[in-house]
Amino acid sequence: xxxxxxxxxxxxxxxxxxxxxxxxxxxxxxxxxxxxxxxxxxxxxxxxxxxxxxxxxxxxxxxxxxxxxxxxxxxxxxxxxxxxxxxxxxxxxxxxx
Amino acid sequence: xxxxxxxxxxxxxxxxxxxxxxxxxxxxxxxxxxxxxxxxxxxxxxxxxxxxxxxxxxxxxxxxxxxxxxxxxxxxxxxxxxxxxxxxxxxxxx
Numbered sequence: 001x002x003x004x005x006x007x008x009x010x011x012x013x014x015x016x017x018x019x020x021x022x023x024x025x026x027x028x029x030x031x032x033x034x035x036x037x038x039x040x041x042x043x044x045x046x047x048x049x050x051x052x053x054x055x056x057x058x059x060x061x062x063x064x065x066x067x068x069x070x071x072x073x074x075x076x077x078x079x080x081x082x083x084x085x086x087x088x089x090x091x092x093x094x095x096x097x
Numbered sequence: 098x099x100x101x102x103x104x105x106x107x108x109x110x111x112x113x114x115x116x117x118x119x120x121x122x123x124x125x126x127x128x129x130x131x132x133x134x135x136x137x138x139x140x141x142x143x144x145x146x147x148x149x150x151x152x153x154x155x156x157x158x159x160x161x162x163x164x165x166x167x168x169x170x171x172x173x174x175x176x177x178x179x180x181x182x183x184x185x186x187x188x189x190x191x
Binding site for chain 2: 009010011013014017025026027029031036037038039040041042044046055056057058059060061062064065084086087088
């Protein structure tokens with residue numbers, strides 16, 4: 001979409017959360033995954049890929065290397081739920097009121 | 098790193114919303130890093146260099162990663178800091 005990804009800011013990054021995205025970073029490297037979050041400090045993207053055995057692989061793409069981010073599709077409710085609960089420890093609630 | 102507020106045109110009404118979004122994003126990111134502690138990760142660096150290590154931690158500005166057992170082409174480094182600027186991406190299976 002754009003080449004100044006780190007400058008977009010939290011509200012713009014939020015639009016990409018819970019979407020399946022295609023990220024171009026580094027020399028003709030391309031990766032896909034569900035966007036879990038974007039670190040507001042480094043603009044790094046966290047992509048999650050669910051595997052058939054129930055596991056997940058997490059890929060962090062550093063903000064400085066990002067060249068292009070493209071939305072492929074939105075997550076359905078189940079995927080969103082699975083995505084957002086992936087890293088929450090069992091007994092802790094998120095701090096968000 | 099990046100400026101605390103995205104732009105000067107952010108008005109007073111939008112600021113709390115932006116700050117809220119920022120905190121939600123950051124919290125999820127930190128939890129994600131936390132879940133990678135002591136796990137094997139593969140770093141993809143410039144010139145398609147791939148190295149493997151056990152993830153330790155990141156500093157708050159995400160400028161360095163602390164790792165253990167870094168497998169380099171010339172041997173295994175017991176403890177190491179990796180400059181984030183040198184990294185394109187890293188992957189962890191959980």
